[in-house]
Amino acid sequence: MRFILACLFATMSFAALAQEGGDATVPLPKPRPAELSSEPAVQLPRHRPAAPPAAAPDKPVEAPDTPAEALATPDPIGPPLPPGEHTAEPAEPTAPPRIYQTACPAVLLGKVEAKALPPIEDKLCGTQSPLSVTGVLANGRMVPISGGVETDCGIASALPAWIESVDSYLKARDNTEIAEVVVGTSYMCRNVNNGSGGNLSFHAFADALDVIGFKLADGRFVTVEQGWSDAQSSEGRLLRFAHDAACAHFTTVLGPEANALHRDHLHVDLGCHGKTCTARLCE
Structure with a gap:
């Protein structure tokens, strides 16, 4: 009993001393080793990094320069579209339709000097494979045609033999x-x-085709309007020969004796006459 009382007295005395001496501290338990802790150890830096220098209070911070062109350039995407609207997709280019034209044997053989023209479509008129003929082969040389003629392969094919006969x-x-x-x-x-x-x-x-006349190498210009009237003259005989020779190469030949509308030219064409298109109209 005396031993118990002595222990209580000693405990009370130690507490009183702890209150009076404020600098007395109770030792804390030692920390657990890092390898036994469930949390990862934090490695602290040895030196504290230096803080960036502060800007001078009397000098404002300037923003980086921006080109004026960049500020004026519009947004390439553009403003948002209203709900329910969308931009149309660009249509794929379509190939142009094929133009079906035929080649002319007279051009391929070099009997005429010509180039192909685009098809002619003019209401009910026109042709699919027109030619611009600027010369015909006659007796080994290319005889020019004034201004060129816009015709088809049929007329172009009949011209060389006719002009060659007149030249001969x-x-x-x-x-x-x-x-x-x-x-x-x-x-x-x-x-x-x-x-x-x-x-x-x-x-x-x-x-x-309407032929007005012929320019000759000797300098003469023989026209139907002026030379036809005198059948006995050199010019009159030339024009009548040209008229009659044309009847062997074309299906229609009309001259001054056909009607007044042909008083100044020889009209030649390849129109169909008769049931078999073999008849000829030569006036």
Whole structure:
């Protein structure tokens, strides 16, 4: 009993001393080793990094320069579209339709000097494979055609043999030759005899040609309008030979004796006459 009382007295005395001496501390338990702790150990830096220098209070911080062009450039995406609207997708380019044209044997063989033209479509008139003929082969040389003619392969194919026969006549008769063939109307969308009604002329299909005359190598210019009237003159005989020779190469030949509308030219075409298209109209 005395031992128990002595222990209580000692405990009370130690507590009193702890209150009086404020600098007395109770030792804390030692920390657990890092390898036994469930939390990872934190490695502290040996030296504290230096803080960045502060900006001077009297100097404002400037923003980086921005080009004026960049500020003025519009947004490439553009403003947002209203709900339910969308931009149309660009259409894929389509190939142009194929143009079906035929080659002309007279051009391939070099009997005419010509180039192909685009198809002619003019109401009811036109042709699919027109040519611009600027010369015909006659007696080994290319005879020019004034201004060129806009015609089809049929007329282009018949021209060389006809012009060659006229050229041969001039060499044999007058010791000269054709320097140039002078033409009038070739393609023209019109009716027969320029009428307000009736059938379309073969000029409307580039299948007819009007020849005004011939320029000769000796300097003469023989025209139908001036030379036809005197049948006994050199010019009159030349024009009549040209008229008659044309009847062997074309299906229609009309001259001053056909009607007044042809007083100044020789009209030639390849129109169909008769049931088999073999008849010829030569006036």
